[in-house]
Amino acid sequence: MHYRRDAFSRNGLDTIVPLQPGVVLGQRETLSAIDIQEVRLFYGCGGTTEPNGFNPNIYYRLTTQWQGDGKSLDIDNDGTNNRPILAETGGYTGQFWKITPIGNGFYRLTTMWQGDGKSLDIVNDGTNNTPILAATGAQPGQSWKITSTGNGYYRLT
Template sequence: MSAMSTSWYRIKNLAKPDMAIDVKNDGNQERDGALKMAPDHDVTGQHWQLRPSPTNEGAYNLSTKWLGTKMLLDVYGSDKTRPHLSPAGDYTGQQWKVEKYGNGTWKLSNAYSGPLVLAAEESGSELRLKDPKSSPASQWILEPTVLGQ
């Protein structure tokens, strides 16, 4: 998994492989980066980097090319099921485990949300952390990418 720290990935959902995790361009993304599932496009909000956490061995901090390493994938302190991007800090909600399912997909969970895993909502447009059942909605494809491809 060492290549993750220098590579860029589009994070796509097995249940909806033509969709990727993206940042909502709502004017508030520098303070509270809302996320959505969006059609797979070559936009910097869909290019993710997974860097080893400096404070939690085996965990990763996830950032986008658009907002950089100052904004990391996190969950709200008041709602462990709602992912968003927030200013980088030493928060357990920003420390993500990236574990293989064994079928070419990955499970994403964080230290703050406990056993819950990142999943796409059935509508396909929203993200939540849910009970860790093995379903296509909670299985993620890390597609290596570079801008312009």
């Protein structure tokens, strides 16, 4: 359903306001690629959806099916490692992620906290594939596939 921005307001003001100025929440005239994909999955329809259903001008909160909305992907600012962790959901800028298409169906993930200068990366140190927030570059560990698993959940690979 699509409603006016003040449809549920008692005082005529916007019901939901984005954190970032100038960002439009949702859509009021058409379905997004994600909406279409979810309707197709719900009704068992075939077909494909445009691959870029993410808006690179807004930030997303990343949660897991396992922990739900109570925990979000955050960056532990320990001064050196900038390690991703699941932390209690809050208004922390390390929990807001921008998903930017970089071509061939891959995306780059950056945080509001560090901006475009640091990306979610996987460092292969020979024994472990360690996730970190690292300087943005043309590194294969910074290229992520995002695949819908249905019901609004996605898998990062």
